[in-house]
Amino acid sequence: xxxxxxxxxxxxxxxxxxxxxxxxxxxxxxxxxxxxxxxxxxxxxxxxxxxxxxxxxxxxxxxxxxxxxxxxxxxxxxxxxxxxxxxxxxxxxxxxxxxxxxxxxxxxxxxxxxxxxxxxxxxxxxxxxxxxxxxxxxxxxxxxxxxxxxxxxxxxxxxxxxxxxxxxxxxxxxxxxxxxxxxxxxxxxxxxxxxxxxxxxxxxxxxxxxxxxxxxxxxxxxxxxxxxxxxxxxxxxxxxxxxxxxxxxxxxxxxxxxxxxxxxxxxxxxxxxxxxxxxxxxxxxxxxxxxxxxxxxxxxxxxxxxxxxxxxxxxxxxxxxxxxxxxxxxxxxxxxxxxxxxxxxxxxxxxxxxxxxxxxxxxxxxxxxxxxxxxxxxxxxxxxxxxxxxxxxxxxxxxxxxxxxxxxxxxxxxxxxxxxxxxxxxxxxxxxxxxxxxxxxxxxxxxxxxxxxxxxxxxxxxxxxxxxxxxxxxxxxxxxxxxxxxxxxxxxxxxxxxxxxxxxxxxxxxxxxxxxxxxxxxxxxxxxxxxxxxxxxxxxxx
Numbered sequence: 001x002x003x004x005x006x007x008x009x010x011x012x013x014x015x016x017x018x019x020x021x022x023x024x025x026x027x028x029x030x031x032x033x034x035x036x037x038x039x040x041x042x043x044x045x046x047x048x049x050x051x052x053x054x055x056x057x058x059x060x061x062x063x064x065x066x067x068x069x070x071x072x073x074x075x076x077x078x079x080x081x082x083x084x085x086x087x088x089x090x091x092x093x094x095x096x097x098x099x100x101x102x103x104x105x106x107x108x109x110x111x112x113x114x115x116x117x118x119x120x121x122x123x124x125x126x127x128x129x130x131x132x133x134x135x136x137x138x139x140x141x142x143x144x145x146x147x148x149x150x151x152x153x154x155x156x157x158x159x160x161x162x163x164x165x166x167x168x169x170x171x172x173x174x175x176x177x178x179x180x181x182x183x184x185x186x187x188x189x190x191x192x193x194x195x196x197x198x199x200x201x202x203x204x205x206x207x208x209x210x211x212x213x214x215x216x217x218x219x220x221x222x223x224x225x226x227x228x229x230x231x232x233x234x235x236x237x238x239x240x241x242x243x244x245x246x247x248x249x250x251x252x253x254x255x256x257x258x259x260x261x262x263x264x265x266x267x268x269x270x271x272x273x274x275x276x277x278x279x280x281x282x283x284x285x286x287x288x289x290x291x292x293x294x295x296x297x298x299x300x301x302x303x304x305x306x307x308x309x310x311x312x313x314x315x316x317x318x319x320x321x322x323x324x325x326x327x328x329x330x331x332x333x334x335x336x337x338x339x340x341x342x343x344x345x346x347x348x349x350x351x352x353x354x355x356x357x358x359x360x361x362x363x364x365x366x367x368x369x370x371x372x373x374x375x376x377x378x379x380x381x382x383x384x385x386x387x388x389x390x391x392x393x394x395x396x397x398x399x400x401x402x403x404x405x406x407x408x409x410x411x412x413x414x415x416x417x418x419x420x421x422x423x424x425x426x427x428x429x430x431x432x433x434x435x436x437x438x439x440x441x442x443x444x445x446x447x448x449x450x451x452x453x454x455x456x457x458x459x460x461x462x463x464x465x466x467x468x469x470x471x472x473x474x475x476x477x478x479x480x481x482x483x484x485x486x487x488x489x490x491x492x493x494x495x496x497x498x499x500x501x502x503x504x505x506x507x508x509x510x511x512x513x514x515x516x517x518x519x520x521x522x523x524x525x526x527x528x529x530x531x532x533x534x535x536x537x538x539x540x541x542x
Contacts, residue, residue, distance in 0.1 A: 021127025057091020058111025092281030134375025193311030288397025299363030
């Protein structure tokens, strides 16, 4: 049996997990003891791990394999009985959640920086998911952070690296390492939720689609499910081979970074349906021919059509959305007579609602959609849900969304991202907004009903989360939301969300940037964006 070595160490500052774990540049994680300190802090903070099983995998980005070998040796030294690791170190975030839940493991460690770029000079990330399959709640992440600030040693076995590419079980320092197929359990779960026969028939009848895996983790999942199990033609999956640097791309499924897909879905003769997923497989973008579906509308449309999918034939218990997501899903919930929950951004806030049976579908403005089948957002789940709806309704994406707007009205919506701005300037901008007394003020043609810094009290566990985004809500229901993203590794990203309800079907097809132009101008002036950040225009508009 390999010897357990105790290594003396000193704390690193800044090892505080954000909404999706700890994210830093690869060169930071590659420092001696940096990853080890954080992993030991996790193991020290989650309870007695002796004899337990851990799930381990990541999105295949640079440093993934190296980190996995370190974590395996540390898991053995800390007393885990078994670690289930995805073949090749590959495991999408939703698939990890599914495996944790199916095999009732003691949670899992997921290695990913989600939609951030990968490569030797780019980003890496790590997070712990709890036994329910979801991201660690704040009580655990705070305990992990506290431990990182005082850690003095970590434990690791001295042993050769483990073969990650051959399925099967092997021993490491007395611990069992099970290398498993990362796709099989997830694909089986999807088949239990959706009408694969109807989707197969739709492809056989000529439905054409393109799925852009962006050289990220969902390539193997999409190829197996879409092309092999559902019969989509070979080549349906674009950029399907996971690469350590995502093919020099930015694995964020939006209109800017998934430009190859957008181009493929443009013009006469384009496919009927297009979709993309991100680095770790939890986000999605949905397109029709010459038609973009916002994440807010996607959640609303899927909720309104949920009973077309076998896994949701009995209806939904509730719909939850992050605060910056548009109110479109709320309108569906009202018609269905079910609760509509508004939470801070971060999938962990949906976890207590899902576990308590208070919600079934959830969605975030940042291209995340999912349900109670796992405790993470799930990009391929959303794609398959759309395919199920398309197969049953036999209409185009545009026709389905347009019909939805006619029934419910349209929440015209856009997100403007200012990426990589000075962090101090970003904080100053938010402080400026917090101090503005706006109630009753006239801004252009709009009168402010209220403004606040969104705070959330969890209805299940009573936990309180403050400073979750500045809301400026007008008397007609229009909104401007300002929020700093917690997913970047360099500088700060300011996200500005603009929304206006349009009940008139004759105005539903107006371009959002045109329809929202006056509110966009108000947002820029109110926050003094150009003066405070030096940016005249957003980096990304979606």
